Amino acid sequence: MIRDYSAYKKVSQAFTAYWDDFQTITVMADISLDVQDAYTLTDGHIDLSIEVKETSKMGKKRLVSLHVDHEYSPGNNYFLVHSSGETSLVFTGKVVRTDLFDERYYYDGELGAILTENGTIFRVWAPTATEVIVNIYNEEFQKVKELPMLKQEQGVFEGLAPEDGEGTLYTYTVYVNGEIRETIDPYAKAATSNCKFGMVMNASNTNPDGWNPMEKPTFAKPSDAVIYELHVRDFSSQAKSGLKNRGKYKAFTEEPPPKDGLPSGINYIKWLGVTHVELLPIQDFGSVDEMKAPPGYNWGYDPIHYFVPEGSYSLNSHEPYTRIREVKEMIGKLHEKGLRVIMDVVYNHVYQLHASPLEKIVPGYYFRFDHGGKPSNGTGVGNDTASERRMMRKLIVDSVVYWAKEYGVDGFRFDLMGIHDKETMNEVRYALDCIDPSILIFGEGWHMNTILPDHRKAMSSNARETPRIGYFNDHFRDSVKGKLFDTGSTGFANGNFSVKEDVKKCIMGSVGDKFITASQSINYVECHDNHTLWDRLNRSHPSVREEVKQGMHRLATAITILCQGIPFIHAGQEFFRTKNGVEDSYKSPDKINRFDWQRMRAVQENVKYIRGLISIRKHFEAFKMTEGHDMNRINFIDSPGPILAYRINQHHTSEAIIVIHNGGYHSDVIDIGDGDKWVLVEGEHASVEPLRKTSEKVISIAPFSTIVLITSD
Known part of the structure; x- marks a missing residue:
C-alpha cells in the first residue's frame, strides 16, 4: 500500500512551486508574500540550502526563481515552507523536459x-x-x-x-x-475492453494455426507499391457486402462467392490488383466505447494504447486474446492473397492528455508545452507528443517494431508526421530495416505549428534528410484536382490548364523539386480526409453532366496511377465513392462511410478500367522508376494547352510508352510520330493486352480522358 503523505502533500493557497531544472525552483506566489529569505526547502528530513536569484511581477502574482545547491533527485518529495507557515509540495515541472533529464x-x-x-x-x-x-x-x-x-x-x-x-x-x-x-501499463500487449486492465500475455497462444508473421508476399522496391486505403468497419458494414462478420476483423477472412461477375470480399481487393492494403487506425482508440453494442463509429485517430489492437472491430472485446488473434488472422489472410498490410499509426497525439497513461505516470514528459506552459497544439486536438524526447522516441520505435515482428505488418503510414522530428523517423526507418527493408514508411509531412523548430520537423520540405521515407504529395493533389481548401478551384483533371507545368513535375515523381527519389512521393487525389473526389467534383462542377464528371474522375485517377512515385487510392475511388457530400466523416454513421458494394457493381466498367490501369503500371517498369537520372527517360511532347503528353523510353529495349492526357472539355489532336503503335488505354478501357493497333501519326483524344500506347522505334 502506498504510504500516506497527507502531512506533506498540502498545496499552499498562497503559492505553488515547480522544479524547472535540476537546481532551479520557480515559485508563483501571492504578491503580498515576503520573498527574500522567506522560504525553506526540505526533503522531509533535512533543510536544503536555497538562494533567491530573481523576482518579477505577473499581474497579481510574483514569480520567484530559487537556486538550490542540492540537485533535484527525481522520485523524492521536496517541500517548500514559507515563513508564514504556508507549505507546498514542489512539483516536478519543466525539469523533465530538459536534455539533462x-x-x-x-x-x-x-x-x-x-x-x-x-x-x-x-x-x-x-x-x-x-x-x-x-x-x-x-x-x-x-x-x-x-x-x-x-x-x-x-x-x-x-x-x-x-x-x-x-x-x-x-x-x-x-x-x-x-x-x-x-x-494501465502503456507497454501492455493485451488488455480488456476499453483498455481498462492490462493482461500478462503469452504471445504464442494468440497465434492462428500455421502463423508466421514473416511469411508475406514478395516485394522488390517501394515504387512497385499500389496502396489501397481502407477502414476496417467500412469494408463490410453494408448488408449487400455478402459478409457475415460485418464491421469486424473477421470479415477479411471470409470468401463469399462472386456476384454479378465480380469477386466479393477480400477477393475483390486481390482482383483489383493493388499491392498494399492500408488500414485506418487499428491501435486501441478512445472515441468508441467497446462495451456498447453496436459500438459507435469513428475513424480511430484518438489513440489511447499503442501496443493493443482496437476492440470494437473484434467479435469479443472482453477477452484480451480474441482481438489479437483476429488481427493476426486478418493479416495472414491478406498475405495469403498476395496483399501486404500497412497500418495507419497515430503517435502525434493522444485522445485525452490527462487521461493518458503516459501523462499519469510521468507528468509533463511525453508532451510538448509552449513557452507559456500550455500544451502545444499543432495537432489541433489539444496535445502534441514530444518525439524528440528519448523515451517517447523509444515508445514509437518499440511499438512499430512490435507490430512488424508480432503481427507481420508491412508498412506504417504516420498521421501528421510533420509533428515528429526527423531523427525519430530515421530511427524508425533503421529499426524496421533490421527486420525487413521492404517495409514502407510514409506519412503526412505537413508543416505543423508545434513548438519544435522547423528544421527538426519530419515535413516534406525536409524530405532530403529522411531518405526512404515517403510523403503525401499535396502539390500533386492540388495540381491534379484543385486546391484542397478551396472546393471551387480546379486542377488539370477538371479543366485548369495553367497548372500543366506543375503536373509535369509530378509526373516525374517531384524528384529534385521536392524529393530525393520518386518513391518518396505518395501520389493521391483522394483519401479518407476531406471530400471524396466525386463529392468534390459535385461541388466544383455542380452543373456539369454526370458522364463528364465521371471522365474528370477517371482522368484524375489515371494520372495518379501512371505517375512516377507511389500511387495511393482511397477504397471506393474506383467506383466514384460518395459520402453524400460529408467532408470529414470521421464520426458519421455507416450509411455515410460504408464501402458501397452495390455502387461498385453498378459502375463495374469503371472499376475494370481502374483495374486495367493498375495492371499496366505493374507490368511496365517504365511507370515505376525511382532515381533522378531515370527521369531522363521521360520526354514531354509538344501539345496544345489541354493536352499533356509524354514518352517514356523502356529500359534496355527499343520500345517506348506514350501517355496522353486531355484535361479539356473538347476532343483534340496531337502528333505522336510515325510507326506502328498498340493502344493499351483509350476511352473507358484499359488493358495490358492491346485494345487495337494503329499507325496514325496524328491521334485524336476525347475530352477528360487518357490514351496509353506502346511504340517500337
Missing part, C-alpha cells in the same frame, strides 16, 4: 509485463514517481493483491510476481506530484 534517465531495456518461467516481471519507466505498485485483479475485476515495485537505475520500477503468470490482469498505481494515480 533525458541524458540521465533514458532507459534502453524492455518494458511492460515480461512472462518468464519464474513468474512475471513488471517493469515501468517512472523516474519522477515516489512509489509504484502493481495491482493484481481477478477475472471479476476485483483487486486481489498489491505488489510493491523496487526502483532501479534510470527511473525504472520493477516487481517480480512469482505466482502471477499468463492471464493475470493488472494495473499500476503511481504516486507522483502529490497524487495517487491508477493506470
Whole structure:
C-alpha cells in the first residue's frame, strides 16, 4: 500500500512551486508574500540550502526563481515552507523536459509485463514517481493483491510476481506530484475492453494455426507499391457486402462467392490488383466505447494504447486474446492473397492528455508545452507528443517494431508526421530495416505549428534528410484536382490548364523539386480526409453532366496511377465513392462511410478500367522508376494547352510508352510520330493486352480522358 503523505502533500493557497531544472525552483506566489529569505526547502528530513536569484511581477502574482545547491533527485518529495507557515509540495515541472533529464534517465531495456518461467516481471519507466505498485485483479475485476515495485537505475520500477503468470490482469498505481494515480501499463500487449486492465500475455497462444508473421508476399522496391486505403468497419458494414462478420476483423477472412461477375470480399481487393492494403487506425482508440453494442463509429485517430489492437472491430472485446488473434488472422489472410498490410499509426497525439497513461505516470514528459506552459497544439486536438524526447522516441520505435515482428505488418503510414522530428523517423526507418527493408514508411509531412523548430520537423520540405521515407504529395493533389481548401478551384483533371507545368513535375515523381527519389512521393487525389473526389467534383462542377464528371474522375485517377512515385487510392475511388457530400466523416454513421458494394457493381466498367490501369503500371517498369537520372527517360511532347503528353523510353529495349492526357472539355489532336503503335488505354478501357493497333501519326483524344500506347522505334 502506498504510504500516506497527507502531512506533506498540502498545496499552499498562497503559492505553488515547480522544479524547472535540476537546481532551479520557480515559485508563483501571492504578491503580498515576503520573498527574500522567506522560504525553506526540505526533503522531509533535512533543510536544503536555497538562494533567491530573481523576482518579477505577473499581474497579481510574483514569480520567484530559487537556486538550490542540492540537485533535484527525481522520485523524492521536496517541500517548500514559507515563513508564514504556508507549505507546498514542489512539483516536478519543466525539469523533465530538459536534455539533462533525458541524458540521465533514458532507459534502453524492455518494458511492460515480461512472462518468464519464474513468474512475471513488471517493469515501468517512472523516474519522477515516489512509489509504484502493481495491482493484481481477478477475472471479476476485483483487486486481489498489491505488489510493491523496487526502483532501479534510470527511473525504472520493477516487481517480480512469482505466482502471477499468463492471464493475470493488472494495473499500476503511481504516486507522483502529490497524487495517487491508477493506470494501465502503456507497454501492455493485451488488455480488456476499453483498455481498462492490462493482461500478462503469452504471445504464442494468440497465434492462428500455421502463423508466421514473416511469411508475406514478395516485394522488390517501394515504387512497385499500389496502396489501397481502407477502414476496417467500412469494408463490410453494408448488408449487400455478402459478409457475415460485418464491421469486424473477421470479415477479411471470409470468401463469399462472386456476384454479378465480380469477386466479393477480400477477393475483390486481390482482383483489383493493388499491392498494399492500408488500414485506418487499428491501435486501441478512445472515441468508441467497446462495451456498447453496436459500438459507435469513428475513424480511430484518438489513440489511447499503442501496443493493443482496437476492440470494437473484434467479435469479443472482453477477452484480451480474441482481438489479437483476429488481427493476426486478418493479416495472414491478406498475405495469403498476395496483399501486404500497412497500418495507419497515430503517435502525434493522444485522445485525452490527462487521461493518458503516459501523462499519469510521468507528468509533463511525453508532451510538448509552449513557452507559456500550455500544451502545444499543432495537432489541433489539444496535445502534441514530444518525439524528440528519448523515451517517447523509444515508445514509437518499440511499438512499430512490435507490430512488424508480432503481427507481420508491412508498412506504417504516420498521421501528421510533420509533428515528429526527423531523427525519430530515421530511427524508425533503421529499426524496421533490421527486420525487413521492404517495409514502407510514409506519412503526412505537413508543416505543423508545434513548438519544435522547423528544421527538426519530419515535413516534406525536409524530405532530403529522411531518405526512404515517403510523403503525401499535396502539390500533386492540388495540381491534379484543385486546391484542397478551396472546393471551387480546379486542377488539370477538371479543366485548369495553367497548372500543366506543375503536373509535369509530378509526373516525374517531384524528384529534385521536392524529393530525393520518386518513391518518396505518395501520389493521391483522394483519401479518407476531406471530400471524396466525386463529392468534390459535385461541388466544383455542380452543373456539369454526370458522364463528364465521371471522365474528370477517371482522368484524375489515371494520372495518379501512371505517375512516377507511389500511387495511393482511397477504397471506393474506383467506383466514384460518395459520402453524400460529408467532408470529414470521421464520426458519421455507416450509411455515410460504408464501402458501397452495390455502387461498385453498378459502375463495374469503371472499376475494370481502374483495374486495367493498375495492371499496366505493374507490368511496365517504365511507370515505376525511382532515381533522378531515370527521369531522363521521360520526354514531354509538344501539345496544345489541354493536352499533356509524354514518352517514356523502356529500359534496355527499343520500345517506348506514350501517355496522353486531355484535361479539356473538347476532343483534340496531337502528333505522336510515325510507326506502328498498340493502344493499351483509350476511352473507358484499359488493358495490358492491346485494345487495337494503329499507325496514325496524328491521334485524336476525347475530352477528360487518357490514351496509353506502346511504340517500337
